Amino acid sequence: MSSSIIEVENLTKRFGTFKAVDSISLEVKQGEIFGFLGANGAGKTTAMKMLSGLLSPTSGKAMVAGFDVFKQQNQIKKSIGYMSQRFSLYDDLTIKENIRFYGGIYGLKRKQWKEKGERLIKRLGLDEVEGKLLKDLPLGWKQKLAFSIAILHDPKIVFLDEPTGGVDPITRRQFWEMIYEAAHDGITVFVTTHYMDEAEYCDRISMMVDGRVEAYDTPEGLKKKYGVKTMNEVFIKVARP
Amino acid sequence: MENQNAVIVKNLVKTYAHVEALKEISLNVKKGELFGVIGPDGAGKTSLFRIMSSLLLPDSGEVNVLGIDVTRDYASIRKKMGYMPGRFSLYQDLSIEENINLFASIYDTTLEENYENIRYIYSQIEPFRKRRAGALSGGMKQKLALCCALVHSPEILFLDEPTTGVDAVSRSEFWEILQMLKKRGMTILVSTPYMDEASLCDRVALMQDGRILSVDTPAKITTAYAYSLVAIKTNEKYNMLSSLRMLEQATLVYPFGENIHVVSDKGKLTSEELTKYLSAQGMENWEIVEVAPDIEDCFIALMNQHVAA
The missing domain is CATH 3.40.50.300 (P-loop containing nucleotide triphosphate hydrolases)
Structure with a gap:
């Protein structure tokens, strides 16, 4: 039915003698919400950097949006959006300026970013504050805006690195509804989180431990396999054997 | 003391x-x-x-x-x-x-x-x-x-x-x-x-x-929850959310772990009414699950009260 948009086979990254990512394999389907979980230091960030064309792998194979992570890193960068808790938008630019800046970076024409930007501002209900500096917005709004801007250029995949850290429970859910909507529109979502209830929101999940993918299934399937009721329990069983 | x-x-x-x-x-x-x-x-x-x-x-x-x-x-x-x-x-x-x-x-x-x-x-x-x-x-x-x-x-x-x-x-x-x-x-x-x-x-x-x-103690906070809470399990979360958002009696609708939580004023929305509404909306493959509110449900309700007040 749906075709795969990320295909990873035995992907490895070595730093000296240390294997940060140790021969991982996985597949993400188009329009899927894929949860990429793991303990601190398990290799998630390194793996994500390779998949978004920011870091060359040591060995293995991976195709992202139809491009090879070894040879076509620039094409990958153009086909994806990226957002993290730490790196998102510029605090000393206004909402409008941020939209224009990122629109420009992703190669949108003036007419395109103007149209898309206006639609975005209206949809998030930011009409009255579009001229405000970003630093004057509450954290939750910033994160929602950052996500909207990360998909402004209609990427095939959006990578989200702990997008909801520290955000209040209502805004956190509004954020996830934006994720559902993006997935509904066909954008593939690749997301990391430390909130285990958010793992339940994903269609499928992988869990990394010490550079390897140790669990890989739907949340339902994982709970059944480990005979537990919550993803938190699954995580603890997988990461602390 | x-x-x-x-x-x-x-x-x-x-x-x-x-x-x-x-x-x-x-x-x-x-x-x-x-x-x-x-x-x-x-x-x-x-x-x-x-x-x-x-x-x-x-x-x-x-x-x-x-x-x-x-x-x-x-x-x-x-x-x-x-x-x-x-x-x-x-x-x-x-x-x-x-x-x-x-x-x-x-x-x-x-x-x-x-x-x-x-x-x-x-x-x-x-x-x-x-x-x-x-x-x-x-x-x-x-x-x-x-x-x-x-x-x-x-x-x-x-x-x-x-x-x-x-x-x-x-x-x-x-x-x-x-x-x-x-x-x-x-x-x-x-x-x-x-x-x-x-x-x-x-x-x-x-x-x-x-x-x-x-x-308060976590137990007392959850016991004091003043609304009625129902969880709905479905694979069609996006459509289910949009559908429930249009239901007048539902004060709050939000994803919660594997389910969707529907909050209403006590006695204002029975399971039968909810079932009838969702069937009329053409929703399929879902079930109502019994849940007790946890701290996060309470936090959301209290936040919402505060915004409304």
Whole structure:
């Protein structure tokens, strides 16, 4: 039915003698919400950097949006959006300026970013504050805006690195509804989180431990396999054997 | 019983330029209690913790810790309290051992003298005692920071978001340590943005936007939930959410773990009505699941009340 948009086979990254990512394999389907979980230091960030064309792998194979992570890193960068808790938008630019800046970076024409930007501002209900500096917005709004801007250029995949850290429970859910909507529109979502209830929101999940993918299934399937009721329990069983 | 209280906070106000970080906060923490301050970023948790640990002066209000007015007599309270800031603030280029010795000497004591007090935690990182703090994993850094906060044998601990950004395994290990410290009589105040950690505390204060929404035991907070709550299980979350949003009686509709939660005023929406509505909407493959509200449901309801008020 749906075709795969990320295909990873035995992907490895070595730093000296240390294997940060140790021969991982996985597949993400188009329009899927894929949860990429793991303990601190398990290799998630390194793996994500390779998949978004920011870091060359040591060995293995991976195709992202139809491009090879070894040879076509620039094409990958153009086909994806990226957002993290730490790196998102510029605090000393206004909402409008941020939209224009990122629109420009992703190669949108003036007419395109103007149209898309206006639609975005209206949809998030930011009409009255579009001229405000970003630093004057509450954290939750910033994160929602950052996500909207990360998909402004209609990427095939959006990578989200702990997008909801520290955000209040209502805004956190509004954020996830934006994720559902993006997935509904066909954008593939690749997301990391430390909130285990958010793992339940994903269609499928992988869990990394010490550079390897140790669990890989739907949340339902994982709970059944480990005979537990919550993803938190699954995580603890997988990461602390 | 005033003398049973380890911490008394009264009408605390703190304002920065244009932001009211704390809007007349009051709370008491009993001796030997494990007390959680739970809320998102920007709720005012860090301001509150800094004021309670004498690192920041309030605009107005009173703070009494272990019988000492912290705004007047900060020197005496600092000997009796341990503080762990939210950001890792130890010396990255000193080893584990050197960091602990440094903190011990600041308090005019030694690691040896207090070894028994921190043995349980220190033994977990002792094999790496020569390693630089900067080269430690997140979980180990956290344990080191806790050792440094405990090395002078304080009577009360202030831990500002010790588990933020830490994975679920390290988080549960850290809470095991807190339970152990509590058993030994330590009073502990801990702040966290993770609602699921509430159940691990004796009492919690739910904080949002510079205010305390509720203070009580986790069980009493959930029992006091004033609405009726229904969970719906479905694979079609996006369509289900859109559909439920149009249902007038549903005050709040939000994703919650594997289900969708539907909140309504008590007696305003029966399961039959809900079933009828969803069938009429053409929704298929879903079921209603019995759930009890947890702390996060309560937090959401309280936040919503506040916005509405």
